[in-house]
Amino acid sequence: MKKGNKNELFNFGKGWGTIIFCLLMFWFYAGMVNDSSNVVAPAVAEKLGIPAGNVLNMGTVAAMVGVIFFFVMGAVNRKIGPRVTSFICLILGGVGYFGMGHANSLAQYAISLCICTIGCMSAGYISGGAFVAQWFPKKKGIVMGYTTMGHNMSTGFFVPLITMLVARMGVTNAVVFPVILIVILAFVGLVFMRNTPQERGINPDNVSDEEYRNEYFNEEIDEDGGWTVKKLFSKKTFWLVAVASGGFQFVSTIIITQLVVRNQEVGFTQAQALTIMTILAFAGIVGSWIIGAMDQKLGTKKTMIFFGIWYAVALLLEVTEKRPLVIVFLIMFALALGGSANFTTSLPAAVFGRHGFKKVNSVLFPIQALVSSFGFCVNGNVLNATGNLRMSYVIAAIASIVVVVIVLFINEHQYNRDFMTESEAEAFTKELQK
Structure with missing residues (x-):
């Protein structure tokens, strides 16, 4: 591979539009x-007069329900492409978010959160993953690294x-403005x-015609790259990926969805906790x-x-609940904030490549989402059982180390044809056609 292609970090040409989208x-x-659960979930709980942990647990319910629909949206994405699929998904996200703010019961909130989760996650990861x-x-x-700046x-x-909107207008009216923005997008x-x-x-990667011919796999293959659900499920690497x-997303879900609440538990005021979130975000862009x-x-x-070792060390510093070490954790977490989202597409794309990626991702992403969804469940149950989130961070640290062990294998x-020799790619294609 040419050095210019491998090491180029800024030259994307017309691809910048795709990155920004x-x-x-x-x-x-x-x-x-994710982030709204710091504000919207407690506001809805107060509105309904129920424990906040009950509302938080709906995040796991939504993600688990979403797993079924992620298979559906993955199939839709394969049929009509990410451009139209992202439009449908973003509209669904807006409809769901509107319903969350207007819910008059926990059931209504849960249904609306399901719609919002299915729409927004499918847009970002299924359609976005296909674009990338x-x-x-x-x-x-x-x-x-650029696209996950959106998280930060x-x-x-x-x-x-x-x-600000919830404080001034109440949760019912506060959700309207973000809904208008997502519909515009x-x-x-x-x-x-x-x-x-x-x-x-x-060409892909904005490379020259010559480099594309010489450094990429260009033979015509079927849309799914030869992959079927059965073939994917039979590969150990598929499950490891x-x-x-999904494991790093599980860890990040535990942290970010209740970071304001957790920072208040360790002695920060709500205003300080919100300021910390803002500072983390800007540092996270660099991260x-x-x-x-x-x-x-x-x-x-x-x-x-x-990343996994860095994450685990940071989390173990936080659970000491000593202010200086908590601050060190916040700095380390800021630099890692967007990383877990990076790997949801980067790792599958590295292992399976672009050929048939829409098929692979349509099967793989629901499993990622299921794994990450347990972060909501961990926070909700730990909060209800212990009254604080300290044990959630211990669980997250252990999970980070487990992910590191998995990655080693x-x-x-x-299965990435762009990294195979011509003969290796041909042999692999024939193997999948059997």
């Missing part, structure tokens, strides 16, 4: 599904925004996005880029191993 989809996903895999097959590490920007801007994507770079007249990439650059330079596997480019 995916970043904004992540902004709404993180804001509406097709547009940036060998630069997906650094590209995910959500923490910095969405949480203060929704906090849906129509912008429908008009301006394209499923592949070839539709914009450029699904659990490992996302660093993780993406590491992924691009060192490879996804080595970066994940480093993954062959990073095992």
Whole structure:
């Protein structure tokens, strides 16, 4: 592979539009599904007169229900492409978020959260993952570093925004403005996005025609790359990738969905906790880029191993509940904030490549989502059982180490045709056709 392709961190040409669109989809996903639980969930609990832990547990219910629909949205994405699928999903996300704020019962909130989760997660990860895999097959590490900045920007801007709106207007009216914004993004994507770079007249990774011919697998194969659900399920690597990439999301879900609450538990005021979230967000933007650059330079596997150890150390510092060590945790967490989302696409794209990625991701992403969804369940049950979230962080630290162990057994480019020789790619294609 040419050095220019492998190490380029900024030259994406027309691909910048795709990167920004995916970043904004992540902004709404993180804001509406994860970060909002810091503000909307307690506000809904107060409105309904029920324990906050009961409302938080609906996040796990929504994600588990979503698993079924993620298979459906993955199939839709394969049939009509990520441009139209993202439009549908963003509209669903807006409808669900509107319903969350207007819910008059826990059941109504749960149903609305299910719709919001299905829509926003499918937009960010299923459609967004397909965009990234097709547009940036060998630069997906650094590209995910850019797109996952949306998570950090959500923490910095969405949480203060929704906090202000809830305080001034109440949760019912507060959700309307974000809903208007996500609908606007849906129509912008429908008009301006394209499923592949070839539709914009450029090659994947914005490389030259010569480099594309020499360094990429260009033979015609079927849309699914030869993969079927049965073949994927039969591969040990498939399960390792699904659990490992979902595992870091599980850890991040535990932390970010109740970070304001947890920071108040260790002695910060609500105002200080919200300020910390904003500071973390800006630091996390840098952290996302660093993780993406590491992924691009060192490879996804080595970066994940480093990331998991870093995460575990940070969490163990936090559970001491000593203010200086908590501050160190916050700094370490800020740099890691966008990293876990990076790996949900980067690892599958590294292992399976762009050929048939929509098929692979349609099967793999629901499993990732199921694994990550247990973060809501952990927080809800720990909060109800102990009255605080300290034990959640212990569980998260253990989970980080488990993910590191799993990653050690993954062959990073095992099924990626762009990293195979011509004869290896032909042999692999024939193997899948059997």
